Amino acid sequence: DAMVIQNPRYQVTQFGKPVTLSCSQTLNHNVMYWYQQKSSQAPKLLFHYYDKDFNNEADTPDNFQSRRPNTSFCFLDIRSPGLGDAAMYLCAIANDQADGYTFGSGTRLTVV
Amino acid sequence: QQQVKQSPQSLIVQKGGIPIINCAYENTAFDYFPWYQQFPGKGPALLIAIRPDVSEKKEGRFTISFNKSAKQFSLHIMDSQPGDSATYFCAASSGQGAQKLVFGQGTRLTINP
Numbered sequence: 001d002a003m004v005i006q007n008p009r010y011q012v013t014q015f016g017k018p019v020t021l022s023c024s025q026t027l028n029h030n031v032m033y034w035y036q037q038k039s040s041q042a043p044k045l046l047f048h049y050y051d052k053d054f055n056n057e058a059d060t061p062d063n064f065q066s067r068r069p070n071t072s073f074c075f076l077d078i079r080s081p082g083l084g085d086a087a088m089y090l091c092a093i094a095n096d097q098a099d100g101y102t103f104g105s106g107t108r109l110t111v112v
Numbered sequence: 113q114q115q116v117k118q119s120p121q122s123l124i125v126q127k128g129g130i131p132i133i134n135c136a137y138e139n140t141a142f143d144y145f146p147w148y149q150q151f152p153g154k155g156p157a158l159l160i161a162i163r164p165d166v167s168e169k170k171e172g173r174f175t176i177s178f179n180k181s182a183k184q185f186s187l188h189i190m191d192s193q194p195g196d197s198a199t200y201f202c203a204a205s206s207g208q209g210a211q212k213l214v215f216g217q218g219t220r221l222t223i224n225p
Contacts (some may be wrong), residue, residue, distance in 0.1 A: 005156075042201060042215035043156065090155050094211060098147050101213060103155030 003027050004104035006091050012110045013081050021076040021107045023091030032074040033101065034066060035090040043090055049074060078109075086111045116204050118216025125192055133219045134186045135202035142204040144211065147176065148188050150199045150218075153211050159200075160187070165173045 005024045015057055023032065035043035047056045049068045055059040062087070065077040088108050092099050092101040118135045119200040125131045135145075148156035162169045162176040162185065169176045173190040190197055193206055200219045 006117075006155075014134070040218070040220075045212060050214070092155075092157050099144055099211070100158045100161055101133075103157065103186045106153075 002038035004102050006107050010108045016051050016080045019078050020102045021089050023074045024091045029093040029095040031094040033092040034076050039089040083111050116214050118202050122164040122220040124222045129192050130152040131189050133200055135216050136184045137204050144205045145185050146203050148201045155163050194223045194225050
């Protein structure tokens with residue numbers, strides 16, 4: 001069974017129309033990450049939550065926001081998607097007791 | 113300092129061959145070096161990882177070689193199969209707690225039958 005579940009798998013949104021991507025986990029890990037991955041590129045960290053503490057990367061545009069209402073769920077909000085925001089968005093989890101991340105299958109975002 | 117440089121960008125190997133993917137880093141504080149395998153349309157999956165206290169780690173057909181003095185590590189795939197065709201990412205992080213993995217640029221590996 002999937003431990004990190006991302007919904008939807010595919011999302012098409014209009015230029016400038018707010019969109020929300022969701023991530024849930026079944027392992028109760030305290031750290032959740034959002035990565036952006038464009039075609040043929042490495043994943044790029046946008047931000048992460050360490051428990052309830054939000055940590056933004058310095059180069060993450062203000063257009064990207066996140067919410068973590070509880071341990072299991074985390075959301076990525078894109079307030080005004082541009083064509084350049086089309087990408088795969090990956091959620092990952094980790095905890096203090098073990099190394100490494102577990103990634104979800106990602107949400108492929110298309111902006112039209 | 114935070115970069116991890118990965119090569120080659122793409123690699124084609126015949127079935128049964130041993131593809132080798134290399135990574136180099138600058139930050140001496142890095143102490144955890146995982147490799148991820150990613151199939152098209154899927155998220156990366158942890159394949160194997162190593163810490164600097166050993167020079168080699170094997171898990172099945174996958175081996176990491178680590179050279180601390182050269183600040184390099186590599187992935188070897190023994191008896192490669194067409195099903196190993198995927199994109200491979202090396203990564204590195206330091207410390208405990210909320211690790212922030214720094215990824216290499218990825219290698220697209222194709223294993224021909």
